[in-house]
Amino acid sequence: MRELKITPIRNGTVIDHIGNGLALEVLRIIGVRDLDKDSTVSVALHVRSGKLGWKDIVKVENMELSPRKANAIALIAPTATLSIIRDFKVREKRVVDLPPRIVGVLRCPNPTCISNQSEPIESEFGVLTRRPVVLACAFCERTVDDFLRHLA
Numbered sequence: 001m002r003e004l005k006i007t008p009i010r011n012g013t014v015i016d017h018i019g020n021g022l023a024l025e026v027l028r029i030i031g032v033r034d035l036d037k038d039s040t041v042s043v044a045l046h047v048r049s050g051k052l053g054w055k056d057i058v059k060v061e062n063m064e065l066s067p068r069k070a071n072a073i074a075l076i077a078p079t080a081t082l083s084i085i086r087d088f089k090v091r092e093k094r095v096v097d098l099p100p101r102i103v104g105v106l107r108c109p110n111p112t113c114i115s116n117q118s119e120p121i122e123s124e125f126g127v128l129t130r131r132p133v134v135l136a137c138a139f140c141e142r143t144v145d146d147f148l149r150h151l152a
Helices: 021-031 067-076
Strands: 013-021 041-049 053-061 081-086 088-093 099-102 124-130 131-137
Touching: 013 021, 013 067, 021 041, 021 053, 021 067, 021 099
Parallel strands: none
Antiparallel strands: 013 053, 013 081, 041 053, 081 088, 099 124, 124 131
């Protein structure tokens, strides 16, 4: 069987162990449209994985994730790993980690919440449970567990 490989990147980020079918949402979170036009983006969908059964992988050249984007990825892909590549070598590798508070990543599902009004505040959620992930708005206490619909 012939195997196709994705070319290595000199500098950037590899997001591995993304749940099967979620790579396109990860691309939306990292803002692929805002990347340098000369940056290579590789997406592998439905890749066999010993840990997950099936997974997705995203490689983005010339980009390191902000903590806010890493938090958003942790919400939808809690099994993901982030590898920072510099000079073709993995310089840092970590599992995404959901912090106790998520700020500015999601919109509150409550349309009357103060965070959805014209007040100069960012949305803020506390983690109620981690498996499954359930968050509560710090302002109105509305809970949310459907993160894709509420990404800011």
